[in-house]
Amino acid sequence: RKRHSSTSEEELGHKHIKKARGIDEADCNATAAAPELTDQQLMQVAKRMGKEWKVVAISCLGLSKQDLEELETAEESVTMLKFNMLERWRRRQPKGKAGIQELHKCLKDNDDVPNEVIAVLDGESGRDLLCFSV
Numbered sequence: 001r002k003r004h005s006s007t008s009e010e011e012l013g014h015k016h017i018k019k020a021r022g023i024d025e026a027d028c029n030a031t032a033a034a035p036e037l038t039d040q041q042l043m044q045v046a047k048r049m050g051k052e053w054k055v056v057a058i059s060c061l062g063l064s065k066q067d068l069e070e071l072e073t074a075e076e077s078v079t080m081l082k083f084n085m086l087e088r089w090r091r092r093q094p095k096g097k098a099g100i101q102e103l104h105k106c107l108k109d110n111d112d113v114p115n116e117v118i119a120v121l122d123g124e125s126g127r128d129l130l131c132f133s134v
Contacts, residue, residue, distance in 0.1 A: 036098040037090055039083075045103070045117055046082035052112040053082050060106045060113065061089040 037045075049056065057063040063085060071084045089106075090098040104121040107113045 036093075036096075037086075037100060037103065039087070041100070042086040042090065043079075043083050044120060046079055046086055048114060048116040048120060049082045049086075050112070050114040050117075053085060055112045056107065056110065057085045057089075060110050061085070062092070063088060 054068055057068060058065065067088060068085070071081055071088070075081050075084060086103075089103075093102065100121055104118070107121065108118060
């Protein structure tokens with residue numbers, strides 16, 4: 001039998017993708033391109049979420065009315081309800097798809113999302129949120 005010693009283009013492409021996942025050292029010395037949001041980061045967003053958080057949960061994050069009812073029966077604090085909503089969204093995302101950029105994509109261009117939330121996910125504020133848990 002003859003061994004195939006050359007690396008296939010698919011394998012080379014996969015190695016290139018893995019290499020490209022790293023973030024520049026200026027970005028908190030992180031090693032993954034899209035680390036999942038931490039509980040601390042979700043809490044920062046939850047604190048900034050406005051009174052329309054239920055509308056945002058359904059229209060932007062894909063949660064159902066039943067999800068919201070379940071959350072509300074388990075918790076009284078509004079901030080914790082908002083946090084649990086974001087945490088439920090994070091859990092339902094595919095691996096590697098629950099980072100700042102993904103949450104920003106879900107929430108941008110929606111009038112029910114407070115500007116403060118978008119600001120913290122966007123630009124320099126987003127970088128601060130990314131570096132928060134380092």
